[in-house]
Amino acid sequence: MPLTRITLGQAYSEASLQQISALLHQTLVAEFAVPVDDCFQLFEVLPAHQRIFDRHYLSKGRSEAFMLFRITAGRPRTRQQKQRFYQQLCAALQATLGVDPDDVMVIIQFNSSEDWSFSGGRMLAEVTS
Structure with missing residues (x-):
């Protein structure tokens, strides 16, 4: 149930945004x-x-291609999962779009299912219990 906010500059095309979205989700x-x-x-x-x-x-060194991924996720992940995520996201962005890994910053925050309501005012903790 992650929610990701991706902040970047205006140099990226609509097609690039779609690729970034797909690569992030695949990772x-x-x-x-x-x-x-x-x-x-x-x-x-x-x-x-x-x-x-x-x-x-x-x-x-960061360039104008700098992008920031702020991920809010429910279930905590291990240190190893986070490290693999960082590495795989950077590798995918570099291989597909030529984004230098030094232009990729990721911040992950975790919370509980009580902190989510996907719709209808229903708390996720109540929907999944």
Whole structure:
């Protein structure tokens, strides 16, 4: 049940956004055991003046291709799952779109099923119990 907000610059085409979406979802399915039909993503495409980031903080260097993935997920994942996810996402983006891994930042936050309502005001914890 992850929800991902992807923030990036205006240089990406509509086709690139679709590829990013597909690669992200494939990686979540493979590495986080997310169901195939569980896909919730929001893209935020911002002009350069609204994307302020340090080009070298804990990185070899970020370019205008910098993208940020903020993932909110229910069930916690192991350290190994998170590491594989980071690596596989970067590898897929690089192989498919030529995105430098130093331009990919990921932040994952976990919460419980009580923190989700997918529709109708029903708490997920009540729907799945």
